[in-house]
Amino acid sequence: MADTVREIERKYEANGAGLPPDGLPDLTGVDRVVSVADRGAATLDATYYDTADRRLARDGITLRRRTGGDDAGWHLKLPVAAHVRDEIRAPLSDTVPRALRGLLRSRVRDAALAPLVRIETHREVRQLLAADGTVLAEIATDQVRADRPAGPGRTAEWAEIEVELTAGGDMALLDAVEERLLGAGLRPASAASKAARALRDTAPKSERKAAAKATEADQGGEPPTGEPPTxxxxxxxxxxxxxxxxxxxxxxxxxxxxxxxxxxxxxxxxxxxxxxxxxxxxxxxxxxxxxxxxxxxxxxxxxxxxxxxxxxxxxxxxxxxxxxxxxxxxxxxxxxxxxxxxxxxxxxxxxxxxxxxxxxxxxxxxxxxxxxxxxxxxxxxxxxxxxxxxxxxxxxxxxxxxxxxxxxxxxxxxxxxxxxxxxxxxxxxxxxxxxxxxxxxxxxxxxxxxxxxxxxxxxxxxxxxxxxxxxxxxxxxxxxxxxxxxxxxxxxxxxxxxxxxxxxxxxxxxxxxxxxxxxxxxxxxxxxxxxxxxx
Structure with a gap:
């Protein structure tokens, strides 16, 4: 049985490899936040799946099998709007659960889903609390290591921060937290997801060159001819x-x-x-x-x-x-x-x-x-x-x-x-x-x-x-x-x-x-x- 969680979050990274030396800036006083509670650390191990031609990644979809933390299992993330995704969860199994395969069928068709990248994350979680104890948002500070389980590639490491709204928060809070984080030297993440960055940063040289050419073609498009459209x-x-x-x-x-x-x-x-x-x-x-x-x-x-x-x-x-x-x-x-x-x-x-x-x-x-x-x-x-x-x-x-x-x-x-x-x-x-x-x-x-x-x-x-x-x-x-x-x-x-x-x-x-x-x-x-x- 699959469960769905609406995920509204924003991701940030440092200008260098690590986070600011003082860690997170003080977030008390931001919007309705009166205190920040430390909720401990966890080690997460996730393998991300896609077709060989990256059909899921092309549409901003991620499929992973993750262990560790309190939500171990299969996770399918479908985009809803900017910074908003529906995460559909299914219990751990050796193969992609049938319920998730059905949701991917229009994209995957007859192509095989295979593991493309493995991401290990050391995560420290904090909660932003209102005066009455309501949890407004969770902030995860992640140290990430990614590599490809098969084929050529390289290892990539980086640090990032995820800010995710809970039921008690709203977009105004996200905006206020973002202002504080940017002021502390962070910047919006360069990739929409860990999987997208991992695939980019672990790619072999030939794949990176091909991606660069494709991006250049997309940005440039066809040269203008001056002719009316057919x-x-x-x-x-x-x-x-x-x-x-x-x-x-x-x-x-x-x-x-x-x-x-x-x-x-x-x-x-x-x-x-x-x-x-x-x-x-x-x-x-x-x-x-x-x-x-x-x-x-x-x-x-x-x-x-x-x-x-x-x-x-x-x-x-x-x-x-x-x-x-x-x-x-x-x-x-x-x-x-x-x-x-x-x-x-x-x-x-x-x-x-x-x-x-x-x-x-x-x-x-x-x-x-x-x-x-x-x-x-x-x-x-x-x-x-x-x-x-x-x-x-x-x-x-x-x-x-x-x-x-x-x-x-x-x-x-x-x-x-x-x-x-x-x-x-x-x-x-x-x-x-x-x-x-x-x-x-x-x-x-x-x-x-x-x-x-x-x-x-x-x-x-x-x-x-x-x-x-x-x-x-x-x-x-x-x-x-x-x-x-x-x-x-x-x-x-x-x-x-x-x-x-x-x-x-x-x-x-x-x-x-x-x-x-x-x-x-x-x-x-x-x-x-x-x-x-x-x-």
């Missing part, structure tokens, strides 16, 4: 962001973190939509099979998400009903119905992420980015290609809206509005992808599409909710329960849908105004912003 360059950047999002969200989905499934599903939809919208840039003969797999993954991710959205909508509507309008065991019936619809879906999703089909998809996405299947417009200037793609998607959306507005109320209109919703998403994602080149007009179009998508999404959620309420009413009736409340909720959903349908023509008239489309097709107004959002 359509392929713009679209591949967008696709790369979405592929990276799927890879990075995979561990969060496995950990069931809030909104992670939804965000991963959105990334898959953005990818699939962009591949279809920009078929003149990337050959659909090659990308259509990939789009089918992305559709499959989005559907698998949607099992839990759709049930969650539907249940929340019905619960909210039920809570708004006066008690006299919900006779019978309505809440119990709804709870039973919800559990039946979610039973096993979480387990199924993890099985999907552990499956070969998902792994093949990840590898195919990497191949798409590194060796894109170019179509006829790939090398043309982006400002000539992207506006046409966005315009095509907009015209397609306009056709669906016209069909929906012409359809009589009922099933046919519901279907037409659902198709319009999907077309609005596609147009929105096409505009997002084009924004680095088309600028403000693309940003404004994406915003208008989001507004339309929300209206149509609320309508479609109501359609699904009415189907669920009919199901609930039938179950309640069969069990001899009063089904009146489900009828009331159904009628309210029907009224809400009618309101949305009446709002659509005015909203569409605003969205389809010719000024914005003219700005898009002119290819002017570029800025450097990036699009976000997510439904």
């Amino acid at each position: 359509a392929e360059e713009i679209i591949l950047r967008y696709l790369t962001r979405q592929v990276r999002a799927i890879t990075e969200l995979d561990p969060a989905v496995r950990r069931d973190l809030p909104d992670s499934v939804h965000q991963m599903r959105v990334a898959t939809r953005r990818l699939r939509s962009a591949l279809r919208s920009y078929a003149t840039v990337l050959d659909r003969a090659a990308t259509d099979p990939l789009g089918a797999e992305l559709k499959w993954l989005a559907a698998e991710l949607g099992i839990d998400r759709d049930a969650e959205v539907l249940t929340a909508r019905i619960h909210e509507a039920l809570a708004a009903l006066p008690k006299e309008l919900r006779p019978g065991p309505v809440r119990t019936r709804l709870r039973t119905w919800t559990q039946a619809h979610r039973k096993g879906s979480r387990k199924h999703l993890i099985a999907v992420l552990d499956g070969e089909r998902y792994l093949t998809l990840l590898n195919s996405l990497d191949a798409l980015i590194t060796d894109p299947p170019r179509a006829r417009a790939a090398t043309r200037p982006a400002d000539r290609v992207l506006p046409k793609a966005v315009e095509r998607d907009f015209r397609r959306l306009a056709g669906h809206i016209a069909t929906a507005l012409a359809a009589p109320p009922g099933h046919d209109r519901d279907l037409a509005l659902h198709e319009a919703r999907k077309a609005a998403k596609r147009t929105r994602y096409a505009a997002e992808a084009a924004r680095p080149e088309l600028g403000r007009p693309a940003k404004e179009l994406a915003a208008r599409m989001t507004e339309l998508q929300e209206l149509l999404g609320d309508h479609q959620d109501g359609v699904v909710a009415r189907e669920a309420l009919r199901d609930l009413a039938a179950q309640a009736h069969a069990a001899g329960e009063n089904a009146f409340a489900y009828g009331v909720l159904y009628a309210r959903e029907e009224s809400r849908a009618t309101t949305r349908e009446h709002e659509l023509p005015a909203l569409w008239a605003t969205i389809s105004a010719p000024d914005l489309r003219a700005a898009l097709t002119s290819g002017v107004g570029a800025d450097s912003g990036t699009a976000g959002g997510a439904r």
Whole structure:
């Protein structure tokens, strides 16, 4: 069983090999600190694992097996934000625990994890205490020795200080402690983690030269040509962001973190939509099979998400009903119905992420980015290609809206509005992808599409909710329960849908105004912003 600890810390080192001669500066009086308690020393022995090509290190992830101290075991550290990581712990074992291997699968794929560096640390720990004895932070003074357990390399030694917040501390304390430490001659650590510094400082000469060349290339980038970006360059950047999002969200989905499934599903939809919208840039003969797999993954991710959205909508509507309008065991019936619809879906999703089909998809996405299947417009200037793609998607959306507005109320209109919703998403994602080149007009179009998508999404959620309420009413009736409340909720959903349908023509008239489309097709107004959002 793995446990998770949120780690908020900063690291410091001395300008020379050792720490200041007087040790730590006096930290009493810093923020709320009134005393510093010595908590003793420990010797820690950790072996860090990675793939041969350092996939974990590249993404700021560390995996270690550590003995000594009060938290011996396997530790996986995943970045959350600057100076913030989630440390996921598992008991000691001879091999990497299965729970941690799953969290690494999107990065590691089929590559082997092997020990790359061993770090021995002599640690002295002190706690910063408030007046009431609350522990605000822990400070570890570390003397570190690193070497490589196999292959060429050298030994490295250094000293560093880690300041880690506890539940009683806050960022203001970290800032105040940092000011005191910098004033004592320390500086922020040159590496984000001990493992990163150990790999750097123990590297053989050939590896250090290769790393230096890679860093120089990253900093310099491609020499400027003065030529406008091609359509392929713009679209591949967008696709790369979405592929990276799927890879990075995979561990969060496995950990069931809030909104992670939804965000991963959105990334898959953005990818699939962009591949279809920009078929003149990337050959659909090659990308259509990939789009089918992305559709499959989005559907698998949607099992839990759709049930969650539907249940929340019905619960909210039920809570708004006066008690006299919900006779019978309505809440119990709804709870039973919800559990039946979610039973096993979480387990199924993890099985999907552990499956070969998902792994093949990840590898195919990497191949798409590194060796894109170019179509006829790939090398043309982006400002000539992207506006046409966005315009095509907009015209397609306009056709669906016209069909929906012409359809009589009922099933046919519901279907037409659902198709319009999907077309609005596609147009929105096409505009997002084009924004680095088309600028403000693309940003404004994406915003208008989001507004339309929300209206149509609320309508479609109501359609699904009415189907669920009919199901609930039938179950309640069969069990001899009063089904009146489900009828009331159904009628309210029907009224809400009618309101949305009446709002659509005015909203569409605003969205389809010719000024914005003219700005898009002119290819002017570029800025450097990036699009976000997510439904």
